[in-house]
Amino acid sequence: MSGFARYLTPSEEHRRLGLACLGVGAQQVRRMNFDGRVLNCYGLMLVTRGGGWLEWGDRPRRRLPVRAPAAFVTFPGLYHAYQPDALGWSERWVLFDGPAAAAHESLGGLDREAPVIALGPGVQTLRRIFDSLNEAVEVGAPHRDVVAAALVQQLLAQLLVGRVNDDLSRVVRYLDEHAVEPLTVGEHARRLGLDEATLRSEVQRATGSTTKEYILRTRLSRAKRLLLSTDRPVREVAQAVGYDDPAYFTRLFTRRVGAAPTEFRRYGMEQR
Known part of the structure; x- marks a missing residue:
């Protein structure tokens, strides 16, 4: 497994924006030993190459295939595990939380019953936003928490639009x-x-x-x-x-x- 990761610790003032970016990264992942976990925040993974599966929820747990280009969402307080297939996958990820995330759930962009989203041409827009997000959290970047939060909003908006057929x-x-x-x-x-x-x-x-x-x-x-x-x-x-x-x-x-x-x-x- 290779890649990079940046983590942020927003202040209370930043959290008043309604959405806080907690971390962002990218990695090439092959088969791994991952027993699953429960986070206290949301996660969004963009799989740009390869495939595997996502397992989530309380028992009995559910499993869905993930095949690039696709995105999947993990939810606070909800068990999840995922596994690339033998050839691995390329993923970009972001962790976030805040009342705006709950609003996106209410609007249907983040759906606990359908956490995997197959992507078509819209994957290019998501990739560009992730590129901007990676730049926003670089060392020395000004107001990184504010800019990162705004870019996560863009990701969630694009995800919401991507669910509309x-x-x-x-x-x-x-x-x-x-x-x-x-x-x-x-x-x-x-x-x-x-x-x-x-x-x-x-x-x-x-x-x-x-x-x-x-x-x-x-x-x-x-x-x-x-x-x-x-x-x-x-x-x-x-x-x-x-x-x-x-x-x-x-x-x-x-x-x-x-x-x-x-x-x-x-x-x-x-x-x-």
Whole structure:
């Protein structure tokens, strides 16, 4: 086994960023004696060459094959073991923790039930981020804890995107185009040829939101654009994004955005 490793010990101020990088490295691994372990942080391994397996969880433990290009995630408090096959593998790894990592679990990018992610062309993006991460933690690198944390966020975002397949992208594109139409979730599902439960599941996996929440956020985002790019009255903006009652739209917009539509428009114009 050969490679390099750097370890960081972030301060409390760095941990307030929400994500802390604890270590990063790369290695060429052949068969090894590894009985498994339980860590108190998350780990992300990127396998760029070769293959083997990952075993994880409480008994009965589960095992999945790992074949490059692939990534796998280990979770705090959860047993894991892994083993390259006879030819070995090349891996890059990072250890991290913080409340932002738990948020990525909630959004589906880090999945305890599916810790192995097969990668296609997206592996090149992950490799480039790891290259930057390696540079960020070199001796003498300024603000290494801050830069490393930001790069781990990029890794997790790319991992999240990598779990979205063409079918999920189709659902998101459809909702982006049709969110303002006066349709129920069931009617949207039928248009897509899905049942309502499947639509809810696919929207959750692709966006981290319920279907209703994603439609709401899409409508509000479109309303923001109309408020700042046109001089249409609030009543017309409300109708354009699917709300016939301008008073209800104003209350909803104010509660979710933190400013009334007229105030949002004024602040936006002042910042131009």
